[in-house]
Amino acid sequence: MPPEGGAATGGFWRQAGRRLRGKPAALSAAAVIVLIACAAFVGPHFSGIAYDSLDWDALAVPPQFGGAHWLGTDRLGRDLFVRTLYGVRISLVIGLLASAVSLVIGVAWGMVAGYSGGRTDELMMRAVDVLYSLPYLFVVIILTTLFTRGSLVVLFVAIGAVGWLTIARIVRGQTLVLARTEFVEAARVIGVSPAAMLWRHIVPNLSGTIVAYATLAIPQMILFESFLSFLGLGVQEPLPSLGNLINDGAREMQSAPWMLLAPAGFLVVLLLCFSMLGDALRDALDPRESS
Amino acid sequence: MLAYAARRLVAIPPTLFIIVTLAFAVVRAAPGGPFDAEQSLPPQVKANLERAYGLDQPLITQYLRYLRALAHGDFGPSLKYRDLSVSALIAQGLPVSLTLGLAALIVALGVGVPLGSWAALRRGSAIDHGIMGLAVLGVVLPSFVTGPLLVLIFGLALRWLPVAGWQDGNPYYLVLPVITLALPLIAYIARLIRSSLLEVLQSDFIRAARARGLGERRVIWRHALPPALLPVVSYLGPATAFLVTGSLVVETVFALPGTGRYLVEGAIDRDYTLVMGMVIVYGLITLACNLAADLVYGWLDPRVAHAS
Numbered sequence: 001m002p003p004e005g006g007a008a009t010g011g012f013w014r015q016a017g018r019r020l021r022g023k024p025a026a027l028s029a030a031a032v033i034v035l036i037a038c039a040a041f042v043g044p045h046f047s048g049i050a051y052d053s054l055d056w057d058a059l060a061v062p063p064q065f066g067g068a069h070w071l072g073t074d075r076l077g078r079d080l081f082v083r084t085l086y087g088v089r090i091s092l093v094i095g096l097l098a099s100a101v102s103l104v105i106g107v108a109w110g111m112v113a114g115y116s117g118g119r120t121d122e123l124m125m126r127a128v129d130v131l132y133s134l135p136y137l138f139v140v141i142i143l144t145t146l147f148t149r150g151s152l153v154v155l156f157v158a159i160g161a162v163g164w165l166t167i168a169r170i171v172r173g174q175t176l177v178l179a180r181t182e183f184v185e186a187a188r189v190i191g192v193s194p195a196a197m198l199w200r201h202i203v204p205n206l207s208g209t210i211v212a213y214a215t216l217a218i219p220q221m222i223l224f225e226s227f228l229s230f231l232g233l234g235v236q237e238p239l240p241s242l243g244n245l246i247n248d249g250a251r252e253m254q255s256a257p258w259m260l261l262a263p264a265g266f267l268v269v270l271l272l273c274f275s276m277l278g279d280a281l282r283d284a285l286d287p288r289e290s291s
Numbered sequence: 292m293l294a295y296a297a298r299r300l301v302a303i304p305p306t307l308f309i310i311v312t313l314a315f316a317v318v319r320a321a322p323g324g325p326f327d328a329e330q331s332l333p334p335q336v337k338a339n340l341e342r343a344y345g346l347d348q349p350l351i352t353q354y355l356r357y358l359r360a361l362a363h364g365d366f367g368p369s370l371k372y373r374d375l376s377v378s379a380l381i382a383q384g385l386p387v388s389l390t391l392g393l394a395a396l397i398v399a400l401g402v403g404v405p406l407g408s409w410a411a412l413r414r415g416s417a418i419d420h421g422i423m424g425l426a427v428l429g430v431v432l433p434s435f436v437t438g439p440l441l442v443l444i445f446g447l448a449l450r451w452l453p454v455a456g457w458q459d460g461n462p463y464y465l466v467l468p469v470i471t472l473a474l475p476l477i478a479y480i481a482r483l484i485r486s487s488l489l490e491v492l493q494s495d496f497i498r499a500a501r502a503r504g505l506g507e508r509r510v511i512w513r514h515a516l517p518p519a520l521l522p523v524v525s526y527l528g529p530a531t532a533f534l535v536t537g538s539l540v541v542e543t544v545f546a547l548p549g550t551g552r553y554l555v556e557g558a559i560d561r562d563y564t565l566v567m568g569m570v571i572v573y574g575l576i577t578l579a580c581n582l583a584a585d586l587v588y589g590w591l592d593p594r595v596a597h598a599s
Contacts, residue, residue, distance in 0.1 A: 141558055264436045
């Protein structure tokens with residue numbers, strides 16, 4: 001995801017890389033994420049079981065390692081290992097796409113506000129303040145009613161469309177500072193247009209912040225998605241997502257606790273790893289933090 | 292200060308008006324209607340139902356009619372729960388949700404502030420690392436995971452506490468839901484307090500207080516803690532929004548008869564009036580709490596009220 005900084009930012013990225021290497025916790029978090037992602041995208045193919053195939057001879061069986069169903073099955077005899085991995089895949093994809101949506105909106109909004117300054121800036125940031133004070137998951141819930149339920153595209157657009165506020169604030173703050181620097185001043189003097197200025201001079205200098213907050217945004221988005229699916233507003237049966245698997249598991253936990261523990265475990269590990277990695281990246285990349 | 296409060300208060304009705312209008316537009320733009328679910332409904336019956344609720348009128352007429360009723364405090368009839376008005380539904384559920392939210396807020400402050408201060412005062416020790424490690428977990432774990440897990444451990448395995456239900460607000464039944472709702476807030480507040488207290492403890496006036504020979508206890512309680520609480524106060528606005536959304540999950544997990552599920556059900560069933568009513572009620576609560584938090588902040592830190 002790092003944008004092409006080229007020679008101009010090479011020093012910065014190499015420095016950040018060195019700072020990151022000193023943090024084994026962050027590196028192992030990254031390794032775990034890669035591992036889970038690989039398992040989620042490749043694993044289901046090797047098991048030979050589809051996420052919606054029913055095994056009538058094994059209804060709600062507990063986990064058995066080495067057996068036919070590693071993490072057991074649900075009430076309908078669907079393999080929980082495959083369903084959980086498939087759910088991780090869907091959660092990851094929605095998380096990544098929603099983060100991309102919120103990044104594009106947030107960076108554009110913050111940059112324009114910070115660079116224009118004055119009344120435009122005040123108006124744009126006021127709007128962010130107002131939206132910030134609303135319970136944004138409510139906004140997502142209302143947005144999801146706008147479209148057919150269970151449409152994945154709608155889901156990540158809706159989640160991404162309300163998740164951009166923090167990024168917009170941070171980008172705006174940094175753009176304000178950048179807009180007053182001498183090299184921007186110099187570029188303006190030789191007649192660089194505002195659009196080219198933002199794209200060629202401001203964006204590369206924001207790239208560190210953007211990468212750090214993108215990593216922090218992904219777990220947030222995964223969380224939104226699972227939350228909506230948990231409430232029955234997101235991903236719909238028979239398609240699994242971590243949220244609706246946890247909802248199913250919570251209903252059955254008295255007799256079949258593994259149905260709750262399997263998806264909950266994956267979700268917690270994923271969220272923890274992303275937030276650890278994101279914090280470490282922010283420390284390594286955010287110039288304000290690394291004093 | 293009074294002028295500041297008045298200025299903030301005046302801004303509420305227009306904000307609410309914008310929220311109502313936006314919600315009305317979005318809810319009505321959604322495809323499908325409240326009477327679509329009943330499959331075998333003959334078209335004449337459906338048309339009659341829509342006429343009875345005024346849904347056959349042009350949207351602008353409906354909007355103006357809704358606003359007029361709203362000005363009289365009437366949220367209209369629920370389209371799904373046919374015998375009840377939205378006001379009646381809210382009157383039933385709101386006390387439950389408010390009790391839950393308030394209890395969670397009190398627990399979050401009562402536990403989060405001492406924990407965070409303790410970590411700050413023992414900076415770098417095992418206690419600090421332990422508390423902050425737990426805080427990371429608390430912030431990351433969503434309530435739809437902690438809720439069922441707590442039920443599994445304390446309700447089903449240990450059998451200490453009831454699994455679900457409301458039982459007319461029996462405190463025994465409130466323990467798990469309140470803890471579930473409060474956990475992320477506790478963690479967040481503890482982190483806020485820790486970092487702000489550490490910052491305050493390094494400032495000059497604390498060194499001056501120590502130099503004057505004040506006891507450590509007095510330095511911390513009288514001089515360090517009050518300014519360190521400011522970030523927590525300004526977090527109370529977002530915290531309310533968080534509690535409101537968290538209550539959706541907690542009310543689902545613990546089968547509580549609050550208002551949270553009305554919003555979700557209303558959205559699924561296209562119960563226009565119910566969704567609108569919930570948006571307005573929650574919008575008001577959020578605005579009121581934001582205002583209260585800002586006023587407390589302005590009272591603690593007069594610079595804010597004067598600057599704006």
